[in-house]
Amino acid sequence: MNFSELQVTLSFCIIFLLRMLGMFMILPVLSKYGMLLDGGNKFLIGLSIGIYGISQVIFQIPFGILSDKFSRKKIIIFGLLIFFIGNIICASVHSIWGLIIGRFLQGSGAISGVCMAFLSDLIQEKNRVKAIACIGVSFAFSFLIAMISGPLMVKYFGFFSLFWTSSFLSIICIIIVFFTFPYSDKNTAYKNKNILNNQVLGFIFKKNFMRSYIGIFFLHFLLMMNFMIIPNQFELSGLSLNNHWKVYLFTILVSFIILFLFIFYCKIKYVLDYIIEISIIFLFFSEIIFIESTDHLLFSIIALQVFFLSFNFLEVFLPSHLNKQELYNYKGSIMSMYSTSQFLGISLGGICSGWLYTFLNIKQMFLFEILIILFWLIFSLFCKKNCLLEKKT
Numbered sequence: 001m002n003f004s005e006l007q008v009t010l011s012f013c014i015i016f017l018l019r020m021l022g023m024f025m026i027l028p029v030l031s032k033y034g035m036l037l038d039g040g041n042k043f044l045i046g047l048s049i050g051i052y053g054i055s056q057v058i059f060q061i062p063f064g065i066l067s068d069k070f071s072r073k074k075i076i077i078f079g080l081l082i083f084f085i086g087n088i089i090c091a092s093v094h095s096i097w098g099l100i101i102g103r104f105l106q107g108s109g110a111i112s113g114v115c116m117a118f119l120s121d122l123i124q125e126k127n128r129v130k131a132i133a134c135i136g137v138s139f140a141f142s143f144l145i146a147m148i149s150g151p152l153m154v155k156y157f158g159f160f161s162l163f164w165t166s167s168f169l170s171i172i173c174i175i176i177v178f179f180t181f182p183y184s185d186k187n188t189a190y191k192n193k194n195i196l197n198n199q200v201l202g203f204i205f206k207k208n209f210m211r212s213y214i215g216i217f218f219l220h221f222l223l224m225m226n227f228m229i230i231p232n233q234f235e236l237s238g239l240s241l242n243n244h245w246k247v248y249l250f251t252i253l254v255s256f257i258i259l260f261l262f263i264f265y266c267k268i269k270y271v272l273d274y275i276i277e278i279s280i281i282f283l284f285f286s287e288i289i290f291i292e293s294t295d296h297l298l299f300s301i302i303a304l305q306v307f308f309l310s311f312n313f314l315e316v317f318l319p320s321h322l323n324k325q326e327l328y329n330y331k332g333s334i335m336s337m338y339s340t341s342q343f344l345g346i347s348l349g350g351i352c353s354g355w356l357y358t359f360l361n362i363k364q365m366f367l368f369e370i371l372i373i374l375f376w377l378i379f380s381l382f383c384k385k386n387c388l389l390e391k392k393t
Helices: 003-024 027-036 042-069 072-092 096-108 112-122 125-157 161-180 193-198 200-204 207-236 241-265 269-273 275-291 297-323 331-356 362-392
Strands: none
Touching (some): 003 112, 003 161, 027 042, 072 096, 072 112, 072 161, 112 125, 207 275, 241 297, 275 297, 297 331
């Protein structure tokens, strides 16, 4: 990477870290402190958690379309301003409905797809995997910091300090975008009028793109299901809830070390061509180990390590696969469709796992995940085969 690309990558990493830190800090405390709000009950607390993902699903594609027509930089700043307003409402209105409205506005600043499109505008293709991997690391560190800092901030400064902090962090993000990002016009570099006028939907939903859309949906669906049952799995294995973060920290760091070594040193073409399918197979093995490790802590940790390794590889290579395609002047729309699939997986994964866990035991939940993974693997191989046939013809 040259200096400009390093600056852009670092800026995006800071933006993703700070923005998601403000979102993640609420997760470990909302179920408890939400009951203390005016009108609070379990259903409305659940709604306040899920409504963020719902609004992300609604607004990702409109933001992507706007970014294809106007400056991505302006759209990102606009989305961060909406996120800021949502935080102010959450911090100021001390009722569960105020929290729900504020969370909806937080999610309405749906700029993840626009950011990924802007990143691919500014980074050379040969360096995009490295840049996306760095953003993945910022996500992981944001999650880990939030799991520790959220409860501590509530303990010493109160529940609403989380939203004031998130508001402050969003202002820092706006400043970074305004002063460090150029007004790139690469999103209008291609002028294929036939695609622009007659084949928009057909182009956005090409089989080659569907491989990434469906992939990121299933990946985050499985993530939500796993984090519904893995904490119980650990407790059954003898690990107390207060020590779970240590296992998460260790396994995530190890998975990222392996990921970076792979990105910089693996040159085997076959492995690189099928890295998505190979990672899905490793996900399959992680679920098999989980099934057999109900009372064995070491096996549960090994299973989690394999899961995080596969998850982080797919988080990097699924969007990287999209960025290798010819996206013409619909890059923002396509990356926003990708982000919509991601948040749809989060929303449905959380809802379905909560519903299934009411009548399935832990092993049956893992078996259900295995069925999903097998379907995903078959679908991904089918799309891969079709893409190879299209290239030959």
